[in-house]
Amino acid sequence: MRYRRAAALDPLERLERVQRVSDATLAHLSVDDLLDELLNRVREILVTDTAAVLLLDETRNELVARAAKGIEEEVERGVRIPVGKGFAGRIAAERKPVALRRVDHSTVLNPILFQKGIRSLLGVPLLAQGEVVGVMHVGTKTRRRFTADETELLQLVADRVALALRVRLSDRSRVVIEAFQRTFLPEVLPFLPGLRVATRYLPAATAVGVGGDWFDTFVRPEGDIVLVIGDVAGHGLPAASLMGKMRNALRAHALMGGSALDILVRADEFHRHFGEGELVTVLIGLLARDLRTFRYVSAGHPPPLVVGPNGARAAFASDHRANPPLGLPQPPTFVEEELTMPSGTSILLYTDGLIERRDESLEVGLERLRSTAQRALNGSPTNEAITELLEGMIDGPRPTDDVALMVLHRDATPATELEFAVEARARSLLTIRRAVSRWLEDLEVQDGPAKEIVMAVHEASANVVEHSYGPTGGTITITATYEGDQVEVLIRDSGTWRGSSRGDRGNGLRLMRGLMDTVLVDTSEGGTSVMLRRGTVV
Amino acid sequence: MTLADVRFEREDGIVIAVLRGEVDMSNATSVRQQIAGSVTPDDDAVVVDLSELSFMDSAGLHAVMELSTVLDEGRQKLLLCVPHGSPMQRAIEIIGLPRAVSVQSSRNEAMAAARASAMESRPIGPTES
Numbered sequence: 037m038r039y040r041r042a043a044a045l046d047p048l049e050r051l052e053r054v055q056r057v058s059d060a061t062l063a064h065l066s067v068d069d070l071l072d073e074l075l076n077r078v079r080e081i082l083v084t085d086t087a088a089v090l091l092l093d094e095t096r097n098e099l100v101a102r103a104a105k106g107i108e109e110e111v112e113r114g115v116r117i118p119v120g121k122g123f124a125g126r127i128a129a130e131r132k133p134v135a136l137r138r139v140d141h142s143t144v145l146n147p148i149l150f151q152k153g154i155r156s157l158l159g160v161p162l163l164a165q166g167e168v169v170g171v172m173h174v175g176t177k178t179r180r181r182f183t184a185d186e187t188e189l190l191q192l193v194a195d196r197v198a199l200a201l202r203v204r205l206s207d208r209s210r211v212v213i214e215a216f217q218r219t220f221l222p223e224v225l226p227f228l229p230g231l232r233v234a235t236r237y238l239p240a241a242t243a244v245g246v247g248g249d250w251f252d253t254f255v256r257p258e259g260d261i262v263l264v265i266g267d268v269a270g271h272g273l274p275a276a277s278l279m280g281k282m283r284n285a286l287r288a289h290a291l292m293g294g295s296a297l298d299i300l301v302r303a304d305e306f307h308r309h310f311g312e313g314e315l316v317t318v319l320i321g322l323l324a325r326d327l328r329t330f331r332y333v334s335a336g337h338p339p340p341l342v343v344g345p346n347g348a349r350a351a352f353a354s355d356h357r358a359n360p361p362l363g364l365p366q367p368p369t370f371v372e373e374e375l376t377m378p379s380g381t382s383i384l385l386y387t388d389g390l391i392e393r394r395d396e397s398l399e400v401g402l403e404r405l406r407s408t409a410q411r412a413l414n415g416s417p418t419n420e421a422i423t424e425l426l427e428g429m430i431d432g433p434r435p436t437d438d439v440a441l442m443v444l445h446r447d448a449t450p451a452t453e454l455e456f457a458v459e460a461r462a463r464s465l466l467t468i469r470r471a472v473s474r475w476l477e478d479l480e481v482q483d484g485p486a487k488e489i490v491m492a493v494h495e496a497s498a499n500v501v502e503h504s505y506g507p508t509g510g511t512i513t514i515t516a517t518y519e520g521d522q523v524e525v526l527i528r529d530s531g532t533w534r535g536s537s538r539g540d541r542g543n544g545l546r547l548m549r550g551l552m553d554t555v556l557v558d559t560s561e562g563g564t565s566v567m568l569r570r571g572t573v574v
Numbered sequence: 575m576t577l578a579d580v581r582f583e584r585e586d587g588i589v590i591a592v593l594r595g596e597v598d599m600s601n602a603t604s605v606r607q608q609i610a611g612s613v614t615p616d617d618d619a620v621v622v623d624l625s626e627l628s629f630m631d632s633a634g635l636h637a638v639m640e641l642s643t644v645l646d647e648g649r650q651k652l653l654l655c656v657p658h659g660s661p662m663q664r665a666i667e668i669i670g671l672p673r674a675v676s677v678q679s680s681r682n683e684a685m686a687a688a689r690a691s692a693m694e695s696r697p698i699g700p701t702e703s
Contacts, residue, residue: 257577258595462600466577469596469629487661494631498599543632543669550668 070200071103078193079105082186084174086154089162089197090117090124091170099124099171107175109148121145123157124171131168133160133191135182139175149175158182160191162198169198216276220283226255229454229475231327232445234417236426240271240389240438248275248316249387249438250283254290259325259470262290262299265337265385265442266318278314282307286320296322297372300333304370307363316362319385323377325470326477327446330383333372336361338388341405345380345448347414350406353383380448382413389437390429405429417443450478454516460501460509460529468497468514472525479518481572489523489570492551495544496527496566504531504564521573530563577601578627580608587618588688590681594626599633606637610644618692619651621684630662635669642675651676651691655684 075087086106090099099117101110120129122145127134136143136157139150149157159173172194225233235251248268255261264286268279282303289302300320307316319340321332332340332353340353359370377383384405391401408428412421422443430439454475458464472493476486493514500512516525548555554569578595591609613620622638624630642652651674656663658679666677676691678684 462598465598465600466596484659484661488664491629491631491661491665494598494629498631498633502599543636547632547665547668551664 067201068103071197072105074193074197074200075103075105078172078174078190081193082158082174082190084158085177086152086175087173089170089172090115091162091201092119092128092168099128102170107148107152107154109152110146113148115146115148117145123149124159124173127159127161127171127173128168131161131163133158133187135159135187137179137181153177156180156182158187158190160187160194162194162201164198164201169201172197216273216280220250220252220280222251222253226253226261228255228261228325228327229456229471230447230450230478231261231323232416232443232447234419234422234443234445236422236439236441238389238426238430238435238439240435247271247438248279249389249440250279251385251440251442252283252287253442254287255467255470256290256293257466258293259466261323261325263321263323263332263385263442263444264290264318265387265440266316267337267387267438267440269315278311278316281310282316282318286318290320295372296320296331296333297370300335300370301367304335304362304364304367308365308367311363313363318362321383321385323444325474327474328377330375330377330444331372332375333359333370335359335370338386338391338402340375341384341386341409342375343382343384343409343413345378347410350410350413352402352406377444377446379446380415382409382417382443382445384409384413384441384443386441387439389435389439390441392437393431394436413443413445416447417445450475452479452518455514457511457513460505460512460531462498462501464512465494465497465501468512469494472514472516475516476523476572481518481523485523485570485572488551489525489568489572492548492555492568492570493525493527495547496525496568499544499566500527500529500531500564503533504529506531518572521571522569523572524567524569526565526567528563528565532561533559533564578605580605582612585685586689587616587692588621588685589613589617589619590621590623590685592623592626596629597627597634597637598629598631602631602633602637605634606641610641613645613648613650615648617650619653619688620645621653621655621681621688623655623681623684624660624662625655625657625681627662630665632665632669635665635671638675639672642672646674651688653678653684653688653691655679655681 071089075089079087088104088107088110089102091102093100097119099119101115104110117125119125123134123136123143125145139154139157144150154175155177156179157173157175159171161168162170162172174190221237225235233253247270250266252264253262266282268275268282285306286303289299303318317336319332319334319337321330323330336359339355341350342353343350353375354373360368391405393401408425412425412428456471458467469490473486473490476489497512504510510529510531513528514525516523548568552568552570556567558565578593578597578601581592583590589612593605597605609620609622645652653676655678656666671677676687678687
């Protein structure tokens with residue numbers, strides 16, 4: 037058997053070839069584009085048919101195909117090779133180059149390689165700070181014996197790749213930080229009829245930018261809505277983990293009760309005691325359960341922007357960064373502000389990334405936000421509205437710094453229909469009571485009948501929580517209509533009735549019948565629905 | 575911060591439990607246990623004041639009935655203070671409560687009734703049996 041042999045390279049030519057893979061024009065490329073370009077160049081330099089990069093997935097100790105040329109299927113099919121197994125797995129385990137002169141079942145694990153007719157392979161480990169982060173390999177469709185020079189050259193390229201990945205904070209840790217950050221964003225947004233909450237979190241364009249922005253919103257047990265938006269200075273894992281701590285501390289502080297100012301003072305103390313002087317700005321708001329007043333206090337955070345009904349006017353609620361940031365050595369005096377929120381009003385909370393551009397003053401950025409929001413947020417904060425706002429504020433698909441934003445909007449007119457679904461859990465009952473009660477209040481239904489309707493809807497929902505679903509759970513759907521002076525509420529589930537476990541549940545039905553004019557229970561295989569109806573004029 | 579909190583007062587052998595917030599199936603048992611746990615064998619009566627409570631469901635009323643059963647065993651009287659015209663009063667009207675539970679519409683009336691029942695049950699002088 038004859039092997040095709042490449043001519044030995046002279047040192048100058050080798051240097052010139054290496055430079056082709058470390059050229060400055062690659063510096064601005066994203067990880068994917070960079071790998072693409074490097075693999076093309078490697079194929080050219082070493083005159084091979086294929087080139088591929090696999091990255092190590094530490095959690096599973098497997099190599100995952102990340103980029104490939106000539107064997108694109110490897111990436112498309114998401115090939116995973118356990119470390120220690122097959123050709124690539126052996127390179128990762130032994131942390132040294134491996135050349136294969138014969139490719140078949142006995143030497144490689146990945147069938148794509150021999151299906152594509154690859155006869156010889158050369159692979160090297162990707163090493164960053166002595167740790168294996170992946171494997172790079174090249175292949176030819178003709179038999180070939182790779183020389184020591186070629187092996188060394190491929191290793192040099194691999195070192196560039198490893199370095200480039202590390203400079204870009206390595207894909208792996210970027211994914212980790214982004215995933216980490218996502219776990220700290222609220223799982224569900226508060227649901228209250230008459231209120232719309234829209235949020236966005238955009239990670240920065242460069243991996244280095246990924247950092248400490250966050251927002252949080254939830255309903256406190258007594259019904260007020262807590263809104264938090266904050267920014268931890270710095271980037272990468274340290275900023276993201278401090279953000280996580282602050283977010284959890286603030287949740288605990290908010291749950292203790294009190295005003296926005298009380299919560300902020302606790303957070304300030306917390307950061308003074310546990311922090312190490314990191315710069316943290318935060319804005320804490322409490323929206324009253326009747327949605328009519330929004331009280332907030334800022335610690336060095338940019339002010340809320342208020343957009344009037346139909347975009348009538350847009351103005352910042354207070355001076356820029358009225359109070360100092362959190363955790364100064366001497367506790368400052370924070371000032372709480374109050375905003376009234378007439379129907380149709382939107383309040384925008386945001387982080388610096390939205391308004392800051394490298395080459396312009398903050399005033400210009402704030403003014404651009406004011407005029408863009410006035411145009412985009414003149415009604416309900418739909419996806420389109422938020423997209424319009426972001427397009428007006430950010431150049432390109434991703435911002436240069438992290439951006440977090442939250443928009444609260446109070447509906448302009450009360451709806452005569454209400455429909456929503458919640459998890460069939462005991463703690464959802466409060467949400468149901470609040471939702472129905474707010475809806476009736478907006479429709480100006482008298483207090484007496486309103487409270488009795490809420491109680492009846494609660495009892496029907498409590499029956500669903502207790503009887504309709506097993507441990508896997510399910511949902512409760514509430515549909516309410518108001519016509520003439522009649523309120524009709526339908527409470528539906530899709531479970532199977534499980535009978536009464538306690539004696540008091542028969543009381544629920546008695547209570548519904550006593551409070552409402554009509555109660556109809558309809559149980560079928562698809563679930564149970566309870567229809568409640570009563571007049572609202574006493 | 576919880577859905578409901580219970581504040582206790584004590585006056586002449588009467589335990590007064592003032593409930594605030596809302597009581598439903600998620601916290602009814604816990605509220606009942608808090609009240610039962612603060613009653614000593616020496617107490618004559620328990621007044622549960624619902625006038626600051628904004629909501630109570632049938633599970634809450636069931637907890638009141640259970641509390642009444644527990645107190646009955648120690649011959650202690652249970653009195654409820656339920657404001658006139660409140661949804662809780664409507665619920666009590668519809669579901670009904672054991673006869674042993676005395677329902678009053680104000681704190682003063684509940685206290686007066688509690689003192690009267692304490693006088694009845696308290697033995698006068700040493701008794702022989």
